[in-house]
Amino acid sequence: MSAMWVRALMLSPNAIEESLMRAEAAGLVVRRPTLVQVLLGIVRMQVRVAARPDSVGTCTSQRVRPTWRARLLAPRPLRFPFLLAERAIAPLDFSGLASSRERVIRHLLGAHHDGVQFLYDMQLLSMHEGALEELLARTRDVVEGRDPRAEWLRDLCVFERYHEELLQTLEAFMQRSSIAPEVANDPDITLTAYLAWCAAAPTSMAEMLRRLRDGSFDLGAYAHAEVTP
Numbered sequence: 001m002s003a004m005w006v007r008a009l010m011l012s013p014n015a016i017e018e019s020l021m022r023a024e025a026a027g028l029v030v031r032r033p034t035l036v037q038v039l040l041g042i043v044r045m046q047v048r049v050a051a052r053p054d055s056v057g058t059c060t061s062q063r064v065r066p067t068w069r070a071r072l073l074a075p076r077p078l079r080f081p082f083l084l085a086e087r088a089i090a091p092l093d094f095s096g097l098a099s100s101r102e103r104v105i106r107h108l109l110g111a112h113h114d115g116v117q118f119l120y121d122m123q124l125l126s127m128h129e130g131a132l133e134e135l136l137a138r139t140r141d142v143v144e145g146r147d148p149r150a151e152w153l154r155d156l157c158v159f160e161r162y163h164e165e166l167l168q169t170l171e172a173f174m175q176r177s178s179i180a181p182e183v184a185n186d187p188d189i190t191l192t193a194y195l196a197w198c199a200a201a202p203t204s205m206a207e208m209l210r211r212l213r214d215g216s217f218d219l220g221a222y223a224h225a226e227v228t229p
Contacts, residue, residue: 010039012098019097020195022127028191033198038095040208040219041187041198045094047219048188059114059159069155079111082156086110095194096121101128105135108166109142112157116183118169123191132174139167 010016013035020038023029033041049056056076064074073079083089088110093099099107104124113121125131141147142154142163154163179190187194202208202217211217 010035010042010098011092015098016095019124019127023191023195026127028123028127029195029199031199033195033201034203036203037198037201038097040201041194042094044187044197044219059112059162061115062159062161064158065155065160067151067155069152070158073155074158079156079158083111086156088156096124096191099124101125101131101134105131105138108135109138109153109163110156112159112162113166115189116169116179117189118166119173119179119183119189120191120194122170122173132170136167136170136174139163139170143167 016035016038020029020032024032058076064070073082080089084091086106087103088106090096090099090103090107096104096107104121108118108121122132122135125135138147142150147153157163183189185193185196187197202211208217212219
């Protein structure tokens with residue numbers, strides 16, 4: 001797969017390359033993946049959405065908020081146009097590496113993340129000076145009701161206590177609390193694991209086809225440990 005075709009298939013390849021350089025400078029990646037490998041990582045995320053849709057935008061621990069808007073928005077397809085209007089999602093940027101800090105902040109504030117899935121986007125923001133502090137202030141404004149759009153953002157995230165859990169996870173992240181290995185090594189949850197998955201992926205179409213045939217590469221692999229470099 002030539003570099004030209006890879007760049008043509010990707011959204012904002014220059015922005016992605018800049019994010020990869022920032023990730024390397026921030027120590028979030030040991031070996032920087034190529035654009036080919038990131039493209040395969042994006043395909044992996046698309047496979048995840050198709051094969052494991054219950055891992056995106058759902059909640060296993062909290063109930064839907066009792067408001068009429070939250071109940072109306074509980075089915076994920078109904079949230080899509082509102083999330084687009086809110087600039088809380090970028091459907092063509094599966095990796096988030098092409099997104100601005102403002103879009104990532106809007107994503108965390110307006111699009112539901114289950115459990116500790118916040119960590120991926122927090123690591124993205126950690127590459128931008130002052131971004132985590134900005135997210136902290138804006139999340140507190142929602143939790144404490146100072147944001148005039150707090151109730152709308154709560155309903156858009158559908159499930160109870162979403163912003164409280166975001167705030168708690170963010171405070172622990174900023175205090176550099178340790179992350180359990182099974183979480184840290186899951187490319188669904190952390191940027192570091194996702195970039196490690198990409199860096200272990202094939203670097204060409206020929207290599208990908210060979211490794212798919214011999215079973216050493218799986219685009220649907222759940223954890224980085226399942227992929228043989």
